[in-house]
Amino acid sequence: MMTRAKALSAGWVAWLLAALVLFSALSVANAAGRFxxxxxxxxxxxxxxxxxxxxxxxxxxxxxxxxxxxxxxxxxxxxxxxxxxxxxxxxxxxxxxxxxxxxxxxxxxxxxxxxxxxxxxxxxxxxxxxxxxxxxxxxxxxxxxxxxxxxxxxxxxxxxxxxxxxxxxxxxxxxxxxxxxxxxxKEAADSVDGQKTQIVLALDLKDAVQPHRLEQALNKSQLVGDDAAKKQKWAKIVSSIRGVTLSVQIGRTAQGTLRVDFSESTSPFGKDAKALVLGVLDEYGVGIDELQQWKTRLDGESIVMQGELSTPGMRRIFSLLELPTTNFTAADELPQESPGSSSPSSRTSEDKEKAVVEASQTYFKSVSTLLNDLQEEFRTNRDARRSLSAVFLERYAKRIDRLPILHVDEELLAYGMKVAETLRSTSIASRQAGVRAGVRKAQGAGYYGYRGYGYSYGARYGTSYNDYYTARTRSSEKTQIRREEDAKARQVRFQNWKEIQDATAAIRAKMTKKYKVPF
Incomplete structure (x- = not known):
């Protein structure tokens, strides 16, 4: 009996050890992360x-x-x-x-x-x-x-x-x-499980905050005002930022969770937390209008915002990080090579024209969709968010550059190149409005005009100076300078957008007439 009991006991011990080993292996595999x-x-x-x-x-x-x-x-x-x-x-x-x-x-x-x-x-x-x-x-x-x-x-x-x-x-x-x-x-990547959360965008911001820029931002912040103690508390928290993470859960709709993580408690932000996050995103040129509708809460050392994401909103956000090239996705659509030959197998002229028409329609629709996303950037007068357009305009220009071009009509490609270059020049105008205003405030009120150049539609932001400088610039003059530079950037934006609209209408009519199909 004792021998049998020992055998059973040994069997249970062996089974338990095997289970523990398996559990440990599964835990390690899970800890390693799916990615x-x-x-x-x-x-x-x-x-x-x-x-x-x-x-x-x-x-x-x-x-x-x-x-x-x-x-x-x-x-x-x-x-x-x-x-x-x-x-x-x-x-x-x-x-x-x-x-x-x-x-x-x-x-x-x-x-x-x-x-x-x-x-x-x-x-x-x-x-x-x-x-x-x-x-x-x-x-x-x-x-x-x-x-x-x-x-x-x-x-x-x-x-x-x-x-x-x-x-x-x-x-x-x-x-x-x-x-x-x-x-x-690593923690952000591990949160993607494919079921609840399919996409995570993370930006590590540890040690990224520059003290002089933080001081400037707090000095002009209406949320802080003249409260020195509040300014000191906020500066300590913001300086401790770890990063920003956006998690996207896609079901019947896309829901987003934005976390801004610090190494200090966020309780001093109080009810100002949402306005702070939105203001910083706008200042850095990555604000999204629909975030205004998101719910906000404080969670220990984090600010958490949650709400619905539209497809155009996701397109803007994800333009920050994209594939450097996408043409390889058409590799399986190319004609197969004939055995023993280094050249593609021949195709009929009808097949070739069909490929050109389909690729050209796809290209034009893609450019049109991207331009629709940016339409409000050209129409808005909220120049306090001038850098918002700067970042996204540049990213969208890059998106157009990277669209698949296999079989696309040459004239249509030329149009796309011009549109991308125009978006870049408009982005530069938006960026330089603040830079030029700063120079004028430091040196006195100079004159900044425009000049058109390059292979693009519309105007670009140029520079010229007069010989008049004042000894000092008063606060009211600084405000006026800011308004003048914003107005010039806005003028470039509106002019360039009109040129893009005219060019889009012209190329649509030309392609429709050429291929006898709607574009």
């Missing part, structure tokens, strides 16, 4: 991530209803972002400077594919060539990017196309095989 196999390829210097469960997004009721997964629908007509149909998970990463209108130092992506994409097919779709970097197949793209195939179903993209940097990027990932991004970004 760690992609995340360890992201360089340490990244301070911004956009983590997307593509499969989860595409299977959501909203995406199914609006056909986000359709390869043949215009890229931006219904979708909030470009998601390669061949992917199931994706991380976009970048190193930005938030103190310089979110200037991008580098940007890249790591994409998990559902099926392999041959390097030669990618090169043909991109209009580039196949390369070999660090023993890994790669493709150089004229979009100023390298596409790297770490594995048959694991793709990396890095821009700019700095070959040496790409080689070191490949080597670092192979050597470390561990996640090296900041703890804040």
């Amino acid at each position: 760690d196999d992609l995340l360890y390829r992201v360089p340490r210097s990244a301070n911004a991530l956009l983590v997307i469960d593509v499969k989860g997004v595409h299977s959501s009721p909203l995406a199914v209803k609006e056909g986000w997964k359709s390869q043949h629908e215009a890229s931006y007509v219904k979708k909030p972002m470009l998601l390669p149909p061949e992917s199931d998970r994706m991380i976009l990463a970048s190193q930005m400077n938030p103190n310089r209108d979110f200037e991008v130092l580098w940007e890249g992506a790591v994409v998990s594919l559902t099926e392999p994409l041959p390097p030669r097919a990618i090169a043909r779709a991109e209009g580039g060539y196949v390369d070999q970097i660090g023993g890994v197949p790669a493709v150089w793209s004229p979009s100023d990017a390298y596409i790297v195939l770490f594995e048959p179903k694991l793709m990396g993209i890095l821009s700019p196309a700095h070959r040496q940097a790409v080689a070191r990027w490949i080597e670092d990932g192979e050597v470390t095989r561990t996640v090296v991004v900041s703890k804040y970004l």
